[in-house]
Structures are given as C-alpha cells and as structure tokens.
Amino acid sequence: MSSSTDELTTADSAAVAALPFTVAVTADAARPDGSSIHGDLGLQRLGEHGISWSVLPSYTDPVPLADLDGVHAVLSLGHIAFDARTVDHAPDLRLIARFGAGYETIDLEACTRAGVVVTNTPDAIRRPLAVAGLTLLLALSHKLLAKDRLTRTSDWARREHYRGAPLVGQTVGIVGFGSVGAELARLLAPLGMNVVGNNRSGRHAEAAGLGVELLGLDELLERSDYIVLCAALTPATEKLIDAAALARMKASAYLINIGRGKLVDTDALRDALRNGRLAGAGLDVFEPEPLLPDDELLSLDNVVLSPHSLCWTEDFTRDVAASALESILAVAAGERPANVLNPGVFTTEAFAAKQA
Incomplete structure (x- = not known):
C-alpha cells in the first residue's frame, strides 16, 4: 500500500x-x-x-x-x-x-x-486466488469429488478405482505467471512440487528466487502434470487453451482455471475430458456463466467445479x-x-x- x-x-x-x-x-x-x-x-x-x-x-x-x-x-x-x-x-x-x-x-x-x-x-486478491488454485489442485489429485460421492452413496467397494495422483516431484505449470502465480508457487514449495511458469514478457522479478523456470507456452504444456491458468483475459489470451494446446498436454495431466472462462475453448475441453485425453479439470470460471443445466461438464466424474467464488x-x-x-x-x-x-x-x- x-x-x-x-x-x-x-x-x-x-x-x-x-x-x-x-x-x-x-x-x-x-x-x-x-x-x-x-x-x-x-x-x-x-x-x-x-x-x-x-x-x-x-x-x-x-x-x-x-x-x-x-x-x-x-x-x-x-x-x-x-x-x-x-x-x-x-x-x-x-x-x-x-x-x-x-x-x-x-x-x-x-x-x-x-x-x-x-x-x-x-x-488483496493474490493470496485468496492462489489458495483457490491450490484447493482445486489437491481436490483433483486426491479424486475428492468421486470419493465424496462414493461415501454419500455407501459405495465403498469402488474406492479402489480412485487412487490419488502423486504430488511430490510433479510439475505444476502456471500460465500467466504474475503476483497470483508467485503466491501459488510459494504455497506449493512445501509439497515438493516443481513449478514452471509462462507469461507474456518471459520475465518475473520473483521467479528465480522461487525456483520457477519461465518457459514458452508449448514447452510448459508438454512438461506439466498440473496446469493452472492465472492469465488475464485479453484478445491475445482468449481461447489460449484450445484443441491444439490440449493435445500438447499429457493424458495424465490436470487443467485448472482460476483466471477467466474464455481462456479455454470449452468445446475442446469437453472433448478432451470425454475421450480420456486429459485426466481431469478444476474450474472456478466458465464460458458461459452460469453453466447451462445440460452442460456435459456437470456430469463428468473427473471435473471439480466452483461457481466463480472459490476465493470468496x-x-x-x-x-x-x-x-x-x-x-x-x-x-x-x-x-x-x-x-x-x-x-x-x-x-x-x-x-x-x-x-x-
């Protein structure tokens, strides 16, 4: 201040x-x-x-x-x-x-x-938004939504099919690495995860001190196990994550969006999730908002959703x-x-x- x-x-x-x-x-x-x-x-x-x-x-x-x-x-x-x-x-x-x-x-x-x-x-928004990103990452890695549903339906026999994904040694790619991304990197450090970042300038004053390597977007997508979108919405970033970008990601990777819904081509995301070309997604923002009642995202077991309010x-x-x-x-x-x-x-x- x-x-x-x-x-x-x-x-x-x-x-x-x-x-x-x-x-x-x-x-x-x-x-x-x-x-x-x-x-x-x-x-x-x-x-x-x-x-x-x-x-x-x-x-x-x-x-x-x-x-x-x-x-x-x-x-x-x-x-x-x-x-x-x-x-x-x-x-x-x-x-x-x-x-x-x-x-x-x-x-x-x-x-x-x-x-x-x-x-x-x-x-003021830096820490709450970074925590929101971490929340979605942990929920996805531990298959929390599916396990919650199994518990509520007394379907404990199927829990063996929902083993959590690893964290230690995994790579988190932060797209739009700025103040929120730097805060998220600080939160991730004790978990033993590697953090890489991408932003328009290719520079950030805190990146080196946080051990964050700044990469081009394509390389970040290819290397990351978890990708967190923090970028601002501009004409250049609209549908930044399209079908081609999703195809570069590992099939075992998770996409997390805490930026803006329009950063992602939602049709391409649905297709990738439906066809197993992406392990899952954590979304706090959408296009459109609110989601339509028949949106396929609402029925997918590997998607964690929040109504643009996770940091509230x-x-x-x-x-x-x-x-x-x-x-x-x-x-x-x-x-x-x-x-x-x-x-x-x-x-x-x-x-x-x-x-x-």
Missing part, C-alpha cells in the same frame, strides 16, 4: 468531507441497503468521511447514463462494461474502482481520454473492499490512489479539468 493511502487512513475526515463526492455501487453484486453477495463491504467508511454512496437502481449493463449523473466514483463489484460511450458521457466521473483484479470489460484507453482513473485490487473468504472480502475504498478515499481527497491501471490519465487535460 502506498504512503499516500496510509496517510489518508488516519487523516482528519473533515478534510475529505470538504470535497463533495458521490459514489455509486454497481447492483450486480450489491443490494439497495449496501449489503453484498461478498459480505460486508465496509461502506460505512465512506459516510464517516462525508462521502455519500448509493447502490445503482438496477443491474443494467452498461450502466444507463442517467444513473451516472453527479457520480464521481463507481465501485464496480462485477464485470459491467465501461466503454467509451459511457465514460465520455459521464462528465462528473473521476474513478472506477474495481473490486478484484480483472478489468477486461473496462476500456482503459477510453477512460484515460475521458480523465477517469481506473484501479483494481491485485494485492472473509479475508478476501475484508481486504479487497478495503483496497477499493482506499482508492475512492484517495481520489476524493485529491490524492493519487494505489493500483492505477491507466497512469497516463494523470497527464491528460480531461483529468486536470475534473480536478479544477
């Missing part, structure tokens, strides 16, 4: 209250009273600093322009689109604070031109909400927040005009 936001936490609230500031909370994950599917967001903090807030009147994507009239900041709890049409016609809007790390539905270039700062919460823990909500609120308080006080996704915005005339 930056020093400016540390200072703001203990600053005199009257100094912030002197600046009229209104926050809108998206209705995709919040109710009119401010309660949310994530738990308590701590929105009372805004009121304590003289900042007014309200939940948008409806879950509409994109947000109706009229709903942004007089709004200085949006706390975006989900993945509502903020495109050029929206931000260009929201003259009061100064900040979009994302609750979480992903921002693929926000047009950063349009926000920069419009003088709108965009922030996310990468530090009490500490996740506390830390992510605190980080997003710090961004709002910083901008309301005329300070630069941490975790800015479009730092070029600070040099634009549009930004300067909104601060005048």
Whole structure:
C-alpha cells in the first residue's frame, strides 16, 4: 500500500468531507441497503468521511447514463462494461474502482481520454486466488469429488478405482505467471512440487528466487502434470487453451482455471475430458456463466467445479473492499490512489479539468 493511502487512513475526515463526492455501487453484486453477495463491504467508511454512496437502481449493463449523473466514483463489484460511450458521457466521473483484479470489460484507453482513473485490487486478491488454485489442485489429485460421492452413496467397494495422483516431484505449470502465480508457487514449495511458469514478457522479478523456470507456452504444456491458468483475459489470451494446446498436454495431466472462462475453448475441453485425453479439470470460471443445466461438464466424474467464488473468504472480502475504498478515499481527497491501471490519465487535460 502506498504512503499516500496510509496517510489518508488516519487523516482528519473533515478534510475529505470538504470535497463533495458521490459514489455509486454497481447492483450486480450489491443490494439497495449496501449489503453484498461478498459480505460486508465496509461502506460505512465512506459516510464517516462525508462521502455519500448509493447502490445503482438496477443491474443494467452498461450502466444507463442517467444513473451516472453527479457520480464521481463507481465501485464496480462485477464485470459491467465501461466503454467509451459511457465514460465520455459521464462528465462528473473521476474513478472506477474495481473490486478484484480483472478489468477486461473496462476500456482503459477510453477512460484515460475521458480523465477517469481506473484501479483494481491485485494485492488483496493474490493470496485468496492462489489458495483457490491450490484447493482445486489437491481436490483433483486426491479424486475428492468421486470419493465424496462414493461415501454419500455407501459405495465403498469402488474406492479402489480412485487412487490419488502423486504430488511430490510433479510439475505444476502456471500460465500467466504474475503476483497470483508467485503466491501459488510459494504455497506449493512445501509439497515438493516443481513449478514452471509462462507469461507474456518471459520475465518475473520473483521467479528465480522461487525456483520457477519461465518457459514458452508449448514447452510448459508438454512438461506439466498440473496446469493452472492465472492469465488475464485479453484478445491475445482468449481461447489460449484450445484443441491444439490440449493435445500438447499429457493424458495424465490436470487443467485448472482460476483466471477467466474464455481462456479455454470449452468445446475442446469437453472433448478432451470425454475421450480420456486429459485426466481431469478444476474450474472456478466458465464460458458461459452460469453453466447451462445440460452442460456435459456437470456430469463428468473427473471435473471439480466452483461457481466463480472459490476465493470468496472473509479475508478476501475484508481486504479487497478495503483496497477499493482506499482508492475512492484517495481520489476524493485529491490524492493519487494505489493500483492505477491507466497512469497516463494523470497527464491528460480531461483529468486536470475534473480536478479544477
């Protein structure tokens, strides 16, 4: 956390209250009273600093322009689109604070031109998301879903058919090796597993210290026994794991996706699982979301599923909400927040005009 936001936490609230500031909370994950599917967001903090807030009147994507009239900041709890049409016609809007790390539905270039700062919460989500990846890996390796079902149906005689897969000496390939991947590598270290990674730059400051070798994607797919997808969704990464990529993987390998559903060609994944060309998959994200009731993934014994919420823990909500609120308080006080996704915005005339 930056020093400016540390200072703001203990600053005199009257100094912030002197600046009229209104926050809108998206209705995709919040109710009119401010309660949310994530738990308590701590929105009372805004009121304590003289900042007014309200939940948008409806879950509409994109947000109706009229709903942004007089709004200085949006706390975006989900993945509502903020495109050029929206931000260009929201003259009061100064900040979009994302609750979480992903921002693929926000047009950063349009926000920069419009003088709108965009922030996310990468530090707060790093550990919960890494733990989610580890959870799926362990569940798959121990055939936990099948064993749970055998126990519930008193079918103990078939347990011999569900022996766990090894961990020690096995290779975990992390695709999109960044802060979450580095955290996952730290969690895996005591298990005696080898970790390799892949990212766009081919570099990461912590990789060498963690004993992580950075590889090209094809080599990672061929060497790994468990593959964890942590990559951000961009045009370049959509369907990154397609039929050709799946064909490079070992038939004994497991695919884990904690990034975005669109990173995987789901039709190709179903085919690989159905035909035994992949040992199994652990999925917290999908395309589409939610899955259709007749989706084959729901009936496969070698797939562990979670409804895009595996990292939703009490500490996740506390830390992510605190980080997003710090961004709002910083901008309301005329300070630069941490975790800015479009730092070029600070040099634009549009930004300067909104601060005048």
